[in-house]
Amino acid sequence: MSTPEDQAPLGAAADDASPPSGEARIEDGSRHESDARQAGNGSLETPKDPRDALSPAVRRLVRQFDLDITGIHGTGPSGRIRVGDVMNLLGGRTDSGKRDAPPRLAIDGDAAEPSDGAGLKDDAELAAGAELAANAAARELTVPAAIGAPASAAAPLSTVFDCDLSRVLAHRKKLRGENVELLTTSYVLTALASALDAVPEITAGQPPRFGVHVTSADGTLRWALLDVAAVDWDAALDERVRAVDAALRANFDADVAAANLLVHHYGEIGCVLAAPTPLGEGHTASVGIGRVRREVVVRTVDGAETPRLAARCYLTLSFLADRVPLHHANRALADAVRTLETWPD
Template sequence: MATVIRMPEIAAGTGVAAIQSWLVAVGDEVVAGQPIAEIETEKAVVEYEAEDSGVVAALLVSEGEATAVGSTIAVLGAPGESADEAIAAAGAPAPGAAPADSPASDDQPREAASSAVPTAQASGDPEVSAPTAAGDDDETPTARIFATPLVRRLARERDLDLTSIVGTGPNGRIVRRDIENLQPTPAAPEPTAGATGGDPAYTDIPHTGMRRAIARRLTESKATVPHFYLVAHCRVDALLELRRQINASDAVKVSVNDLVVKAVGAALRDVPDANAIWTDDATRRFSSVDIAVAVSVDGGLLTPVVRGVERMALGDLSATIRDLAERARAGRIKQRELEGGSFSVSNLGMYGTTEFSAILNPPHAGILAVGAAQKQPVVGADGSIEVATMMTVTLSADHRVLDGALAAQWLAAFQGKIENPVTILI
């Protein structure tokens, strides 16, 4: 039976993506779970895995071609089924034909997709540079830049010069990883004068695709999910001492954030009713604790998910978080690593922020905002004043899933783990 493969929505709110490279060819046998393509969006390059098994009958989208989410990009056939039969059975367009389910949109480039050896295109195509010298006419040869549609868009948004970049993509095409560390082309911004009433001058910074996606996602969350907030002030002297001892005796170095994520997992294990999300038909409770960790990346953030936190040794958890963060910043995160989970952790303590409230990351029912640990005067058990290291955390909760009492029960369990950190390791 023929199966249609469609362009996935790699990140919420992303309407267009591009195939950076195909990892299979027509005629290859694939199995469910096998990576078949690297897909590039405004946020990342991720490996896309086949959801079904079969034989590749057709690849309908060229490498580097910007394609609307939901469009047909490939067809899998059954063993022994001809390519023509599989394509016809799936109702997909023949290779080379424009997909009928790929309408143009404001986010999708109007120019044709780049082929391995693009032909000269009309004036205004970002792949063709301006004439090499002033006064050249239309017949003068031009320098040409081969880049994915996403790279061309990012170059325009960031004012990057691509002329000296050597691409590492197929056939030398410039892909996202080639421009990650490029600095904008030096140019003095031209302030726009304010109104005649004496308003100050200003400069407009165009929105990137990632900023638009984040704006849509968070606006939707704040407008449709009933947030409420609980705050706890945790004494972390014992936690910091435990970290010191671990790092002094183990080759794997753990961070305070690693211990916080482990404590979140332990609290969700102890209060399983909080390990849930809202769906249209039911509250879905999970048996495994999968936690998303917010990672700051160029121009925004990603939230890769750590799975089975409650079962992981602390060293393994630390290594996993570090690996996910490094690949997220390098644009090499995988699609499945951005999906799932019931809870998020956002830590701004390393920036010196002492307290903040985070917006929920749907469909997660909770997100814990972690502030910096600071020494403060506290009242001891005997009524005396002493100095302690305190860390403020704020739980943002989805009231559809977590009632106040349940959220308070979970936060108390988390605080207990943090203040008695040996229980995190049990």
């Protein structure tokens, strides 16, 4: 059995016969690398960071939303990840607040990237991605706040009554024979002013000052201010409605800034059921008067049901529920309707 010393060439030291173990590893590594080149017909490449293949827009989104790109399926050429691929994963992600993309180290592949508009495309993707990301973050952050926080201004509610104006129109017809023409609006204001005595919170405890908005059949709009304090409310109902009508006509086109309750009379057009009628600035409620319509109703006369033609209209009271309880709003409008439906001949 021979030793390494026996196998060494003449005149050579034992250490010269075989290279150190470190050099052997280097030589073996070079041999394996050469074999790998031949097997793959190419150069052995060092694995790259996947983020290096991303466009600036995608890298910014990845950093901004702290995304793991290993699970993103790219739909671009050669599986490249696009902005749309990232946006599909955002969903409920929260913005991490990292606005700047991480610095990118220069690699050999940079020089091989296409230059035919690729930079412009990245800029466009960057702008689009930033906008989409901002919108997603805004939805994520603001929607729960909007749901959980109380509204800054309560939305008005509306109570609606179907009022029979047959007796009112009969009274108007009677006065017309005396050459006295009263507005239907005047009848409603007279009944409403009396009803508000029981629900003072509708006008914040102040005497009613009606800002009347009257729309004629041709769409003409006029405003009038009616201060009920100027009317003698101890007089008979017939005298009161005449006084209200005179005051209303005298104040058409007046400034209604002093009003504390708006009354919208739509005349022959419009509908008061579509939405609450507008409230004035700082007001608690508003009233809507719909157009008069003719329809057949069934009444009980002497114990027998009898059909007859009636003149009806909708009356609405829109109000802020945090200032006027619903049952108070119903009471006020019900009292006004009762006065109109039982108007004396």
